[in-house]
Amino acid sequence: MVMGLRRPSASRGAPLPGADPSETAAGEARIGTLQLALSLLVLTAGVVLLDAFTGDGLPLIPLMIVLPALASVFCTVRQTTGVAVWVTLVVVGSQLASTGAFWDVFLLLGFTALACGLGVAACAARIRHATEVARLRSAAVALQRQILRPLPVLTRQVSAYGLYEPIEEDRFVGGDIYEVVQSPHGTRVIIGDVQGKGLPAIGVGFAALGAFREAAVRETDLTAVAGAVEDAVVRHNAFSAETGEADRFVTALLLGFDDGDRVRCVNCGHLPPLLLHDGTASTVTLHRTSVPLGMADLSDEPRTAEWLGLPPGGALMVYTDGVTEARDAAGAFYPLDERLQEWAADEPGEVLRALQADLQQFSGGVRRDDIAVLVLSRPAPARGSITGSTLK
Structure with missing residues (x-):
């Protein structure tokens, strides 16, 4: 969600130039x-x-x-x-x-x-x-605005629309993180969920985002980007341990978009994405899932990447467990796959607005966790471009 300040008018009673609104x-x-x-x-x-x-x-x-x-x-x-x-x-x-x-x-x-x-x-x-x-x-x-950039974000390979709602209403940033970076190797995307809540979780998220922004441009391979973020989380945990704070991990999904019809994916213990295509929503099966960021020492298997299909006109929805673990008054979990079928044919912005309203109604306005959702699609062709024909 994008939030901003209006530019003050020059009318009587308006703030003076340079005044803090x-x-x-x-x-x-x-x-x-x-x-x-x-x-x-x-x-x-x-x-x-x-x-x-x-x-x-x-x-x-x-x-x-x-x-x-x-x-x-x-x-x-x-x-x-x-x-x-x-x-x-x-x-x-x-x-x-x-x-x-x-x-x-x-x-x-x-x-x-x-x-x-x-x-x-x-x-x-x-x-x-x-x-x-x-x-x-x-x-x-x-x-906090330097931690998470406003949405939507448009790059050469991706149009990223999103929904972000921290559990603490007096903050603009919570324990969920996301970022979209245009790099020489295509567009790199991360969405993650830091263990825990509050300022310590925000600190870990900031460390992970900073490392991702640098590695996304520097590293040619997406697994190396995940490794750089892993190192940043481990270093932050080591620093936090000196002040008596507990170690934290980050479940994350890293995606790499190029100009082709497939998407590179590294899953670090995160929820699988959903594919919105032809008016339906389906869960994308991930075959290679590794441990969350910050826990690589607990596994002998290296992080690996796999390819996901993204057909023309399709979109990938990635999200955190604040969506699927939302509950109604009876304690039932939010049926995301079922509800998405009603809006899968809509534009990304409409899907997110419908999802936000439905979550609010389903949970009765009671949030138990941060919520982050990204809908990632190929950008529409520029106006005036011609495909499959030649002007004469």
């Missing part, structure tokens, strides 16, 4: 100034009428001192200051005609000024804290 949003009001003014006038009129009706036995106007405190939660500092000034004027005006004792009036006015000042100070503190949080979040988002 997150910081600007943190200081914005949740209620318009005109709406606030009208609400304040109506509320004041109501309180004054009730105060006149109840008489001196139950004065209500002094209760308006709570308004600046309420405004500090929803308004800007300027709006809260305006509310404080208005309340002060109303209370002072009501007490000028009062026949009460001097010290009672003096204490009420002093308490009103104190309450209004505290309301403005609380508003300023809230906005300052929100701005700091927004700045930190903006920096975190910018860093």
Whole structure:
């Protein structure tokens, strides 16, 4: 899923050039100034009428001192200051005609000024804290965006559309990883699932992605790319062990696309892809599956690659177990193969939108794991290209 920020307009009230949009949003009001003014006038009129009706036995106007405190939660500092000034004027005006004792009036006015000042100070503190949080979040988002590139990704050999949903909604990156790299040897693709969740899993994923991006361009053989990612995961585990963290592995599927009708595949303990072709979806049988990345020392067999067929007009769907292990209220797993038959003839974007909506409905909005899905197809011929004929 692609997410971005709008370019601010040059209209009045727009952020200044170079301003952080997150910081600007943190200081914005949740209620318009005109709406606030009208609400304040109506509320004041109501309180004054009730105060006149109840008489001196139950004065209500002094209760308006709570308004600046309420405004500090929803308004800007300027709006809260305006509310404080208005309340002060109303209370002072009501007490000028009062026949009460001097010290009672003096204490009420002093308490009103104190309450209004505290309301403005609380508003300023809230906005300052929100701005700091927004700045930190903006920096975190910018860093996480360097880990996973936005989708779709188009190369000379592949059109890659995708769906990505981390289990933690306040993050843009989870334990699932993907990457599409154009290299001198064709397009290389990886999709993987890091063991575990949270920041440690993100660290392992970042190490694997960095190694893949370099090796995908450098190595001529796809198994050598897998070996480079394996080494990166092992090195990261060794570094993490020094801080007391447990070793982690990565199940991954590496694909290599050239200009032919077949796809090179190295499976490192990952789920097999699905072939979408002629309106049907079928599981691609993989005959050579090795251990996950980071666990090569546990196996004596080297990683090997195999060829997969990709007929014209077909697409490969690769995904993580967050899709197949999604559950409904009764605990049943999501029937991906069965549901895909309904959308297999659609365009990749439509397939992903239907899958996302269906997963949401099936699980009742409860996610138990990160979700990553890529639909990989050959790019459409460029407009104006001619196949099988010659212009005369």
